[in-house]
Amino acid sequence: MTQSMNDFDDRLRRIDSQRRRAGQTRALSRGLSQGQGRTMRFEVDDYGNVRRLKTRRLPLWRLLRLLSFLVLGLYLFKVAAFATLGESRFLLRSAELAEGSAWKRGIASLMQPDPLTESLAAQLRPLLKSR
Incomplete structure (x- = not known):
């Protein structure tokens, strides 16, 4: 069991370092994700569902x-x-x-x-x- 936890921690570190290299850590922590050339925003509602918010544009x-x-x-x-x-x-x-x-x-x-x-x-x- 300890080995599986260590493997999981290693995987999390690799993912985190890849995101840091890509510059996405801060954006992902705020609920932002890159997709189709635009920034998409997400939120978690009261029931635990992840919902995509509408993109805000400056008219x-x-x-x-x-x-x-x-x-x-x-x-x-x-x-x-x-x-x-x-x-x-x-x-x-x-x-x-x-x-x-x-x-x-x-x-x-x-x-x-x-x-x-x-x-x-x-x-x-x-x-x-x-x-």
Whole structure:
């Protein structure tokens, strides 16, 4: 009986070392398993049955919503800066940015005034001056 227990322990050590080499020990201990290119999650219910949980994915619309709010916020900042500084000072500051590093040149190209920026700034300027 002792020999069979030693054989079983040896087998467990071999399996554990193989999983460690494959980097799966931590994932398996959390109930994760690799399958078909995706990570699958498992749980044990109250009756001892192993059930596969649905995979959680980050929907694309969340990422698109975040990026659209970021772009809208940057554009509103551009409009507010154009309305506050005026056209001449805004162009002067964007020209100063264009003389800087590659990062600043990229920002300067984004900050160039366009017709929509000018029209929104014209509508925003009276609101800013009234305060």
